[in-house]
Amino acid sequence: MPDIHVSAAVIVDEAGRVLVVRKQGTSMFMQPGGKPEAGESAAQTLIRELHEELGLELDEADLQPLGSFVSAAANEPGHRVIAEAFATSVDPRAVTVQAELAELRWITPDDIATLPLAPLSVEHLLPIAWPASAG
Numbered sequence: 001m002p003d004i005h006v007s008a009a010v011i012v013d014e015a016g017r018v019l020v021v022r023k024q025g026t027s028m029f030m031q032p033g034g035k036p037e038a039g040e041s042a043a044q045t046l047i048r049e050l051h052e053e054l055g056l057e058l059d060e061a062d063l064q065p066l067g068s069f070v071s072a073a074a075n076e077p078g079h080r081v082i083a084e085a086f087a088t089s090v091d092p093r094a095v096t097v098q099a100e101l102a103e104l105r106w107i108t109p110d111d112i113a114t115l116p117l118a119p120l121s122v123e124h125l126l127p128i129a130w131p132a133s134a135g
Contacts, residue, residue: 001080002078002080003080003081004035004073004081004082005035005036006033006035006036006045006081007036007043007049007084007085007086008031008032008046008083008085008086008120009031009046009063009085009086009087009088010031010066010085010087010088010126011031011087011089011090012087012089013089013090013092014089014091016108016130017107018107018126018130019092019095019104019107020032020104020105020107020115020117020121021053021101021103021104021105022101022102022103022104022105023102024102026074026075026102028075028116028117029105029107029115029117029118029121030074030117030120031083031118031121031125032049032054032101032104033045033046033083034049034052034053042084042086043065044060046063046084046086047060047063052099053097053099053100053101054095054096054097054101054104055094055095055096055098056090058088063086063087064086064088066085066086066125066128067084067085068082068083068085069082069085069120069124071083071118071119071120071123071124072119073119075118081120083124083125085124085125085128087128087129092106112126
């Protein structure tokens with residue numbers, strides 16, 4: 001199964017909601033982030049992607065490493081995603097949809113059952129954000 005390497009962010013606001021995004025032309029919501037460019041570290045990739053997609057200005061000190069996680073890719077059948085994940089907190093007013101994103105949502109555990117979410121989010125990243133809600 002081909003691998004897709006990405007960096008992903010678990011972004012939580014002061015109310016405990018988690019940010020998920022949906023890219024244009026797709027139906028699944030997922031953590032923001034993306035694929036590395038040549039020579040980038042996982043943290044550098046995430047900082048660049050969060051700036052391009054959401055207008056956020058972060059540096060490596062703002063990111064808490066969470067580890068590496070593997071799941072089926074949400075938008076590329078037959079592939080698996082290998083994500084280096086990081087946690088951070090932001091003010092929701094600082095986030096705007098940009099680049100290839102179609103929409104963003106700040107979700108709570110109640111949204112998991114009704115929102116189409118990427119396997120990586122459901123299996124690994126949202127349980128980190130909400131350990132008490134994990135299946």
